[in-house]
Amino acid sequence: MTTEQDPNEIIKRGDLPKMLHVCSDxxxxxxxxxxxxxxxxxxxxxxxxxxxxxxxAHGVKV
Known part of the structure; x- marks a missing residue:
């Protein structure tokens, strides 16, 4: 089963580090x-x- 992700979902700057497995800096x-x-x-x-x-579209894998 594949889960379709909403392309219009808003990803907050504070959530991006967790998604990319990096620190906020x-x-x-x-x-x-x-x-x-x-x-x-x-x-x-x-x-x-x-x-x-x-x-x-910018090449960020989220």
């Missing part, structure tokens, strides 16, 4: 080095995120 460095795409949504002043489809 690594995600910050990846973002600053343009290895991650710009955020798709700003959920609050301090919380941003991406659509799953944006990360996949």
């Amino acid at each position: 690594t995600v910050r460095k990846m973002y600053n080095a343009k290895k991650l795409p710009p955020y798709d949504v700003a959920l609050s002043r301090k919380t941003s995120g991406w659509k799953r489809s944006t990360l996949v």
